[in-house]
Structures are given as C-alpha cells and as structure tokens.
Amino acid sequence: MATVKIRNIILGEGLPKIAVPNVGKTKAEIITNAKEIVAASPDLMEWRIDYYTEGIEDNEQLVATAQQLRELVGELPILVTFRTKNEGGVCDLAESAYLELLQTIITNRLGDAVDIELFHNEKQIVELVELAHKYNVVVIMSNHDFEKVPGQDVIEFRLNKMAQLGADVPKLACMPQTPQDVLTLLAATTNVHDQLANPLITMAMGDLGKVSRIAGQVFGSSLSFGAVGQTSAPGQLSIVDLRNAEKYLQMNS
Template sequence: MSTVKIRNIVLGEGLPKIAVPNVGTNEEEIFSSAERIAIAKPDLMEWRIDYYVAGIQDNTKLIATAKKLREIVDDLPILITFRTKNEGGVLRLSDEIYLNLVQTIIEQRLGDAVDIELFHDETRIKELVQMAHNYNVIVIMSNHDFEKVPPKDVIEFRLKKMAEMGADVAKLACMPHSAKDVLTLLDATNEVHQAIDQPLITMAMGDIGKVTRVAGQLFGSSLSFGAVGKTSAPGQLSIEDLRNTESYLAF
C-alpha cells in the first residue's frame, strides 16, 4: 500500500492516525474547540464546515475563519469537510452549490486535505480531484450510509471506484445492525486493502461498530475519528480511548 502525507503525518504507515472533528457552529465555538483539540494533540483535525452555516453563506467569512483556525492549531493538519444532509450532515445544499464550495476550499487552500463525496457529478468530481492535486491538497473521497451496511461487493466497488477517480484516500462509513454487518465491512476492507494502493478509512457506526474504530488497523484502515468534547457521528470514541486501545493492539 502506498502512503499519503498530509502536512506532517503519513497515512498508511505505523498505527492508524487519529482525527478529531471540530463541529463548532460559530466563530467562538470553532476557535474554542480548536484550542481544546490542539491541546489533545491528535494527528489531524477535521473541520466540519456544514455546522458553520454563516461561513457557508459567506466565502469571505469562511476564508477568514480558516486563516484564524490555522493560527490556533499551528502545524496540526486540517481536513475540511462539508458533509451533505444525505450523508449525515446538518445542512442541505444543491449539488452545484456543494461542488462550488469544494472548489473554493481547494482554490483558497483552506486546509491540507478536503473531503469530496463520491456520489455527485462524476465529471465535476474528477475535475475537482485534479484541481486539488494541482494545489497540493489531499483528497479523501467518501461515502456514508447511516441506514445500513451495503453488501460486501458494493462496499468493495465504491472504495475501488474512489481510487479509480483519483482519490488519495478512500473512505466509507456505514451503520451496522448486527455482528454480521460489522464482519462484512471488515472483510471488504481487508479485500480492498489488498487490491488498491491508496490508504483506506472505513468504520461501522454506532455501538455495534465501535470495534471497527479501534481494530481497523488489523484490516487495513489507516485513520479513525475520536472526539474531544462533542462527537460528529454515532459510536465515536474519545481520543483517549482510541489511543489506549490502539497502543494495546499495536503489532
């Protein structure tokens, strides 16, 4: 498996890295959360801008907030994510507005990496991936299913499709309803890990899926999401719990 460097961390080598979401809804919350996250010293901060409605409505405000955020966290890598409503986010945007927002994130280089959802206009997605690479922005392409775990072949197809479309990292998260669902995700992760060069990020959400957040390294997942304060997804563990368990499982 190839590795991917995001600022000063490398996905795909050593223990899975830990990202912490910043889900502040206004500047005060965003900056306060960033200060707490920086103290906790994760490997990466994910800024969930779908929570930041004022910034989504005003590019000037979004850019200014991103600049201040960089000053607060210093060299901590930043992943910028707008999660659409259909995939678990808090704000609904049209496809065109969503894709234009991703373009702004890339062109203004608001972070070191950008999340781009798989299921949008394929031609435009490929253009954005190429643009991101031109601007030295890492692309984490993603798909989220909050209702179920797709069949194994569907999971494999989606992750491989992300790789084919030029993603630097392929990510898939889904909601299990049984232990069998969890095993399906882990089996698919292992299969794709053997088949593509790009690092993977996979997780099953909710209480049943917590094991995937701490044991993903055994199956090929290179990053997990932990919380400092408010979580951004069901079943998300604290950064302390993730660190302790990953160290215990290290091999």
C-alpha cells in the first residue's frame, strides 16, 4: 500500500495515526482546545470549522485564527474540515458557499490537509482536488452516513470513486444497527485496502462501531479519531483509551 505524508506523519505505515478534533466555537475556545490537544500529543489535529460560525462568515478572521493555530501547535499536522449538516456537521451552508470555503482553505493553506466531501458537484470537486495538489494540500475525501451502513458493494464503490476523483485518502464513516453491519464495513475496508494504492480511513460509529476504531491496522484503516474533551462523532473514544487499545492490537509482522 502506498503511503501519504501529511507534514511530519505518514498514513499507511505502522499503527493507525490518531487525530483529535478541535470543535471550538469561538477563537478563544479554539486556542484553548488547541493547547489541550497539543498536550495530549496526537498525530494530527482536525480543525472542525463548521463549529466556528463567526469565522466561516469572515475570511480574514478565519485566516488569522489559522495563523495563530499554526504558531501554537508548531509542527503538529492540521486537517481542516467543514462538515456539512447533511453529513453530521453543525452549520448549514449553501452548496456554492461550501465550495468557495474549500477554495479559501486551500489557497490560504489553512492546514496541511483538507476534507472534501464526495457528494457535491463532481466537476468542481475535481477542480478543488487539483487546486489542493497545486498548493501541496493533502485531500481526504469523505462520506458519512449517520443512519445506516450501506451495502458492501456501495462502500467499496464510494471509496474507489474517491480515489478516481484524485483523493489522496478516501474516508467513509457510517452508523451500524447490528454487529453484521460492522462486519460489512470491515470486509469492504479490507477489500478496498487490497485493491487501492491509497491509505484509507473507515469507521463504524456508535457503541457497536467502537471495535472498528481500534482495529484499523488489522483491516486497513490508517487513521482514527480520539477525543480530548468534547467528541465530534458518536462512539468516539478518548485519545488515551484509543492509543492503549491500538497498542493491544498492534501487529508486529
């Protein structure tokens, strides 16, 4: 499997890396959260700017906050994510505004990586991926289903589609209703991991899905999300619990 470097970490090598979400609603909260996240020593910080409503309405403020964050976190890689409301985010944004915001994130290099959701205008998504690569920003392309786990063929199709559109790292998260649903996601992850050169990120959410968050090395997921304080998704573990659990399941060969 090929690897992808995000600043100073390599996805697809060794244990799955751990990202911690920063869900601050104000600049002060974002900075306070960032200090706590740095102290927890994750591999990456995900800055969830859909929580930062005053920032996404003011590009200058958004850029200024990003610059302050970078000074504070040093070499810790930053993934910038605006999660749309349809996929579990907290802020409603028109399609055109979402795409413009992604362009702002990329051209101002607000982070080392950007999350781009799969289900938007395909032509514009491809253009954004190309723009991100021009600015040396890693693209994590994502899809989230908070109601169900799609069929295995659907999961595999979506992950492959993300790679075809130029994503560096395809990501899919979904909500299981039964243990079989979790097995469906894990089977799809393993199959696509064997087929694609890209590192993958997959997870089943909620209590049923916790096993998928800690067993990424076994099934082929390269990143998991752990919380410092407030979680950003159902079933998210604390960074301490996640790190310990991953070590218990580490494969040495």
